[in-house]
Amino acid sequence: LSTFQWPNPLLSYADNQLYEGNLDILVAGCLGRENTTIAAQWLRIAYHDMSTHDVDDGTGGLDASIMYELDRPQNVGEGMLQSLQDFNGFEIITPFFGMADVIALGAVFAVVGCGGPVIPYSAGRVDATIAGPPNVPEPQQNLTTHKELFRQQGFDETEMIALVACGHTLGGVRQVDFPLIVTDTTIDVDTFDTTTAFDNKIVSQYLQNTSQDILIVGPNVTTQSDLRIFSSDGNVTMQSLLSADTFSDTCAALLQRMINTVPSTVNLTDPITEPFQYVINDPFFSYRNGTFNMITALRVVNPSANGTVTMLWADQQGVSFCPSTGCSVQSSSTQPVFFNIVGSAQGFSASRYLFNATINSTSSISKFWFEINNNDGSDPIIVDNGGSGFVIEQDPTLSLFVDVMRSETVLVKISDTFNEFTKVVVAVLGDAASTTASMSAFLPLSTATAPPFTPTTTSISLELDETNPPEGGFTFFTANISIDSTVSLLDITANVGSTSFTIENFNFNVAAASFPFIQISS
Numbered sequence: 001l002s003t004f005q006w007p008n009p010l011l012s013y014a015d016n017q018l019y020e021g022n023l024d025i026l027v028a029g030c031l032g033r034e035n036t037t038i039a040a041q042w043l044r045i046a047y048h049d050m051s052t053h054d055v056d057d058g059t060g061g062l063d064a065s066i067m068y069e070l071d072r073p074q075n076v077g078e079g080m081l082q083s084l085q086d087f088n089g090f091e092i093i094t095p096f097f098g099m100a101d102v103i104a105l106g107a108v109f110a111v112v113g114c115g116g117p118v119i120p121y122s123a124g125r126v127d128a129t130i131a132g133p134p135n136v137p138e139p140q141q142n143l144t145t146h147k148e149l150f151r152q153q154g155f156d157e158t159e160m161i162a163l164v165a166c167g168h169t170l171g172g173v174r175q176v177d178f179p180l181i182v183t184d185t186t187i188d189v190d191t192f193d194t195t196t197a198f199d200n201k202i203v204s205q206y207l208q209n210t211s212q213d214i215l216i217v218g219p220n221v222t223t224q225s226d227l228r229i230f231s232s233d234g235n236v237t238m239q240s241l242l243s244a245d246t247f248s249d250t251c252a253a254l255l256q257r258m259i260n261t262v263p264s265t266v267n268l269t270d271p272i273t274e275p276f277q278y279v280i281n282d283p284f285f286s287y288r289n290g291t292f293n294m295i296t297a298l299r300v301v302n303p304s305a306n307g308t309v310t311m312l313w314a315d316q317q318g319v320s321f322c323p324s325t326g327c328s329v330q331s332s333s334t335q336p337v338f339f340n341i342v343g344s345a346q347g348f349s350a351s352r353y354l355f356n357a358t359i360n361s362t363s364s365i366s367k368f369w370f371e372i373n374n375n376d377g378s379d380p381i382i383v384d385n386g387g388s389g390f391v392i393e394q395d396p397t398l399s400l401f402v403d404v405m406r407s408e409t410v411l412v413k414i415s416d417t418f419n420e421f422t423k424v425v426v427a428v429l430g431d432a433a434s435t436t437a438s439m440s441a442f443l444p445l446s447t448a449t450a451p452p453f454t455p456t457t458t459s460i461s462l463e464l465d466e467t468n469p470p471e472g473g474f475t476f477f478t479a480n481i482s483i484d485s486t487v488s489l490l491d492i493t494a495n496v497g498s499t500s501f502t503i504e505n506f507n508f509n510v511a512a513a514s515f516p517f518i519q520i521s522s
């Protein structure tokens with residue numbers, strides 16, 4: 001198992017969504033919707049979005065341009081709109097993880113949800129702001145056209161055959177959208193094979209001449225595109241896919257390439273093939289009475305049953321309050337990590353060790369690390385971020401932070417009803433007279449009724465906090481964020497005289513959900 005150098009917001013977020021995210025609730029068990037499966041809809045939209053790629057000039061690819069292409073006949077189907085609504089509704093888009101990354105992630109979950117292989121996932125796609133070229137293949141086109149469209153998308157003839165089989169193992173053709181293909185009006189969705197699962201029935205039934213795929217056996221020869229494609233190399237490729245293992249491996253590799261087909265200017269992360277062995281939660285801070293509380297956690301994959309974990313830290317440079325081996329605190333509690341269907345399919349389990357360190361604010365903290373003792377006589381395992389430790393920069397980290405222990409849930413009476421807010425308290429190292437602070441909130445949920453679904457940001461004004469008077473050199477600012485809002489991340493800037501501090505992408509949702517000690521007051 002591998003790990004990565006912290007901080008890396010993109011890899012942390014991608015790992016979290018891939019293994020602990022809840023995209024699986026809509027595709028686990030290959031859940032049905034409107035006589036097809038949600039997984040089928042999610043896989044199809046990923047392919048159609050990718051279809052704008054042009055290998056010759058490196059433009060287009062999986063870039064969420066599909067949000068601007070839904071009026072094209074080639075993108076007909078309720079599943080397109082529903083998938084985008086699903087993705088918007090999860091509210092997981094961030095400034096660095098856009099709709100294109102979510103569409104790609106959806107394809108991974110779709111395949112696993114229906115019992116297929118786990119496709120290694122890379123993040124870092126960039127969302128387009130306009131439509132791409134209309135290059136999605138359509139059933140009435142001839143083989144030469146299909147080969148050329150796939151070539152443009154980066155796939156040769158053999159890969160085209162396999163990729164279509166990998167796609168058409170899920171779902172089917174909707175009668176209302178393709179009345180000239182599905183002529184039997186009593187059928188709603190004419191499924192490609194006899195199972196909803198991601199399996200190679202699409203291949204075996206074709207080779208056994210028992211296929212029900214309407215793009216093979218349909219009454220209209222012109223639209224028998226799967227037949228033309230599958231048979232185009234004398235069935236050599238289809239024969240090879242008769243092995244369930246070959247089908248699974250081939251599809252995993254091709255679908256990975258499909259979701260990683262992006263404009264040549266875009267750099268994706270290395271593929272995540274397994275959960276990272278050790279990931280930390282970005283630390284949260286609080287200041288009171290000359291001490292910082294630092295709250296963080298370490299996720300350990302496949303932990304040993306009797307393991308204990310210690311967090312250690314070093315003073316700010318030049319100050320020696322902690323012993324030379326570091327100050328230390330044992331984990332305050334351990335939580336099981338609930339991996340979603342991706343982690344479960346791979347057979348991983350994990351625990352999260354929580355820490356609440358009390359840190360002298362004068363000697364402060366320069367870095368922290370962990371020691372895992374399996375209590376079986378073996379040497380302790382040091383988790384120190386590749387040797388450097390997890391480094392805390394005084395500026396900005398301890399000059400400007402959301403004070404999570406001063407933050408709390410409050411009820412505010414607005415015209416006779418009590419409304420629940422999270423009162424966010426921001427600590428700034430500076431005196432009130434020369435300090436200003438401002439905040440903007442990222443709202444991942446688009447309220448648009450139709451695509452494109454794009455996130456918005458809004459500014460939230462920070463006021464001097466009357467209930468938290470200045471203390472220890474800190475001035476406290478506050479804002480109330482409605483519990484019903486879709487705020488996910490906060491950017492905060494403070495100016496102290498001519499010095500400016502900034503924190504970006506503070507995960508408000510995680511903070512609000514993480515603190516059981518945030519109490520309700522009225």
Ligand code: HEM
Nearest residue numbers: 036040041044047077079137138139163167171172173174
């Ligand atoms: C020549 C290439 C292709 C043609 C002509 C084609 C055509 C079609 C058509 C007409 C439908 C019915 C859509 C609907 O009624 O909503 C469909 C469904 C589907 N296609 Fe393709 N397709 C092609 C390639 C692919 C590829 C490469 C993939 C993915 C790897 C894919 C994945 C799917 C899926 C999952 C569905 C089912 C959607 C659902 O049930 O909601 N297709 N395809």
